[in-house]
Structure formats: structure tokens, C-alpha cells
Amino acid sequence: xxxxxxxxxxxxGEARIGEFNTPHGMVKTPVFMPVGTQAxxxxxxxxxxxxxxxxxxxxxxxxxxxxPGHQVIERIGGLHKFxxxxxxxxxxxxxxxxxxxxxxxxxxxxxxxxxxxxxxxIHLITPESVIHIQESLGADIITxxxxxxxxxxxxxxTQRSLELTINWAKRSKATKxxxxxxxxxxxxxxxxxxxxxxxAKEMVEVDPDGYAIGGLSVGETKLLTWEMxxxxxxxxxxxxxxxxxxxxTPEDIVECVYRGVDMFxxxxxTRNARNGMLFTNSxxxxxxxxxxxxxxxxxxxxxxxxTCRNYSRAYLRHLxxxxxxxxxxxxxxxxLYHFICLMNDIRQAIFEDRFLQFRRDFYHxxxxx
Ligand SMILES: [Zn+2]
Numbered sequence: 001x002x003x004x005x006x007x008x009x010x011x012x013g014e015a016r017i018g019e020f021n022t023p024h025g026m027v028k029t030p031v032f033m034p035v036g037t038q039a040x041x042x043x044x045x046x047x048x049x050x051x052x053x054x055x056x057x058x059x060x061x062x063x064x065x066x067x068p069g070h071q072v073i074e075r076i077g078g079l080h081k082f083x084x085x086x087x088x089x090x091x092x093x094x095x096x097x098x099x100x101x102x103x104x105x106x107x108x109x110x111x112x113x114x115x116x117x118x119x120x121x122i123h124l125i126t127p128e129s130v131i132h133i134q135e136s137l138g139a140d141i142i143t144x145x146x147x148x149x150x151x152x153x154x155x156x157x158t159q160r161s162l163e164l165t166i167n168w169a170k171r172s173k174a175t176k177x178x179x180x181x182x183x184x185x186x187x188x189x190x191x192x193x194x195x196x197x198x199x200a201k202e203m204v205e206v207d208p209d210g211y212a213i214g215g216l217s218v219g220e221t222k223l224l225t226w227e228m229x230x231x232x233x234x235x236x237x238x239x240x241x242x243x244x245x246x247x248x249t250p251e252d253i254v255e256c257v258y259r260g261v262d263m264f265x266x267x268x269x270t271r272n273a274r275n276g277m278l279f280t281n282s283x284x285x286x287x288x289x290x291x292x293x294x295x296x297x298x299x300x301x302x303x304x305x306x307t308c309r310n311y312s313r314a315y316l317r318h319l320x321x322x323x324x325x326x327x328x329x330x331x332x333x334x335x336l337y338h339f340i341c342l343m344n345d346i347r348q349a350i351f352e353d354r355f356l357q358f359r360r361d362f363y364h365x366x367x368x369x
Pocket of ligand 1: 308
């Protein structure tokens with residue numbers, strides 16, 4: 001059975017450290033989950049992911065359902081065996097991809113009909129089928145189908161959308177048969193305070209194992225994102241993890257942790273790595289910049305990842321300019337390690353009751369460069 005335990009709560013703000021257990025191991029929170037869209041975190045082996053301290057990864061139900069097909073993965077022994085990752089996995093419901101990758105889709109009470117972005121075939125997914133798919137993939141944490149409310153959206157649309165999402169969450173819970181998998185319900189409510197509050201309260205009634213906060217970072221200002229989180233979190237049960245979907249930058253993570261979020265996923269560190277944008281404690285660097293042509297320093301002098309211990313900015317710039325595969329691999333190793341170290345530092349700061357000081361220092365370092 002899935003259990004989440006709060007180990008310590010910050011005296012100021014809502015930041016907290018905790019841990020949850022899964023059939024594939026324990027996870028310490030706040031945690032960053034590298035994104036493995038196609039059952040692979042692009043460019044890295046599971047051993048490399050573990051080597052940099054990755055505890056849990058995310059995989060996308062939508063992509064794996066379309067290709068290679070969840071039945072294929074089930075036949076081969078489930079997602080863990082298929083991708084040779086024996087740690088915890090969270091699968092999303094596919095709802096976000098259905099809405100973001102498909103211009104042609106039709107939402108009804110029953111579910112969503114959409115056209116595959118790969119071959120144009122027509123599919124209907126329902127709250128029930130999404131649970132069946134995720135049960136056959138075998139992830140440790142699975143999620144309910146939701147409608148990611150577009151932005152901007154009218155009050156009436158947002159209200160109808162959240163009612164649909166809550167109703168789908170109830171059907172998802174009723175469908176689930178595997179007690180080893182935890183089920184997360186997704187909170188929507190757009191950019192309306194009362195709808196966020198209502199969504200949170202009604203999701204508490206549904207009683208999932210954890211809460212995902214969806215529909216944010218969809219084009220609204222950061223201030224509005226933080227406000228919506230602040231309206232949501234006080235209405236959730238404190239003994240369940242809170243996962244904010246698709247966020248974000250190191251700054252976003254610090255702000256969300258401050259407001260009580262426990263779990264994160266984002267393609268930013270991996271996608272930016274492949275585009276040559278690298279994270280450091282003093283801000284981002286663009287490795288293709290000619291200023292690095294003769295630069296013998298590592299990406300970040302404070303970083304002790306494999307890339308920073310062994311390679312200069314000049315070499316990494318050369319690999320990137322030459323379009324070498326190794327550029328993506330080394331950059332991804334560094335960026336993910338940077339995010340994992342950030343989470344370790346955050347947890348340590350909360351543990352030592354100095355999270356606000358940590359937050360001030362975090363911004364100070366970035367402003368001084
Ligand atoms: Zn590094």
C-alpha cells in the first residue's frame with residue numbers, strides 16, 4: 001500500500017519534506033522526476049540516471065499507448081522490465097497530450113476522441129480505459145484522466161470542465177483494481193479562485209492517494225500560477241503528496257516548494273540540454289556562445305557531475321557545434337544532476353529549518369551574475 005509521510009514542515013511557508021514508498025522503492029520529497037516520454041529519459045541509461053541520484057521517473061501513457069502499444073509492454077513484462085528501470089515510475093493519464101498534441105478532438109461525458117499524431121488513426125479514451133492502460137503498463141503511481149482546461153477560458157467553461165474532471169476521477173477510482181498502484185487525482189479550476197477551491201475540496205472527497213495540480217503554467221503570469229497554488233493547497237489533506245504537473249524552472253520549483261508542493265516533472269532540463277542550454281547555480285548558459293570557444297572551465301565550478309569533472313566548456317561547445325551525440329548526453333547528465341542537487345539542497349534546508357534563507361541565497365546567487 002502507498003503511504004506518504006511528512007517528516008518535517010518548515011516553520012515559515014508551507015515547505016515540507018516527506019517520503020513515500022512504492023513497490024519499487026522509497027522516494028524522498030520534494031522530488032524532481034526526469035521525464036521519460038517514450039519509456040526512456042532521452043540520452044541516458046537507467047544506470048546513469050541512478051548514478052546521478054534519480055529516484056523516480058515519469059513516463060507518458062499517451063505516447064506508450066500509441067507506440068508501441070500498452071499490450072506490447074504488458075506482454076514483455078511491464079514498463080519496468082521493458083525499459084530496464086527498476087525504480088519507481090509515475091505515468092500521467094495522457095489527458096494533457098491528447099489536448100496539446102491534437103487539434104482534432106472531441107470531449108464528451110464518456111471520454112475524449114482524438115486523432116493520433118503518428119498515423120491519423122481515431123481513438124477514444126475514457127477514464128476507465130486510461131486506468132486499464134496504466135494497469136497494464138504497471139507504473140507505481142498512475143493518474144486519472146482529466147481535461148487540462150485551456151487558458152484563457154470563461155468561468156462557465158472552466159466550471160463544466162472541472163465537473164467533468166471530478167466525475168472522471170470518481171470513475172477512475174471505481175475502475176482501479178491493482179492495490180499496489182497509487183492513484184493521483186488531478187485538480188483543475190483554471191484561473192478562478194472559487195473553482196480551484198471547489199476542485200480541491202471535491203478531489204478530497206474522491207480520496208485519491210495523492211493530488212496532482214494541473215492546468216497551470218499554460219500561459220498565465222507567474223503571479224497567477226502562485227496564487228492558484230495558494231488557493232488549492234490549504235484545502236488538500238496534508239497527509240497526501242502534492243504533485244504539480246509540468247513545472248518547471250529551478251525558480252519555479254523553489255517557489256512551489258515554498259507553497260507546499262512535493263513533486264515535480266518537467267522536460268526543461270533534458271530538452272534544454274539537447275538545445276545547448278545549461279543550468280548553473282548562477283543562472284543559465286548557452287554553450288554555443290562564442291565566448292566559450294577557448295573556455296577551459298567546466299559548465300559550473302560548483303558542480304561535481306561527470307560532465308563537469310571531465311570536460312571544458314570549450315569541448316562541450318565544440319561537440320554541440322559539430323552536432324555530436326555526446327553533446328546531448330553530457331549536457332543532459334549535467335542538467336538533470338543540477339535539478340537533483342537542487343532538490344537535495346532544498347530538502348536539507350527544510351530539514352535544518354533554514355528554507356527561507358536558502359530561498360534568499362538562491363536568488364542572490366542568480367542576481368549577482
Ligand atoms: Zn555538472
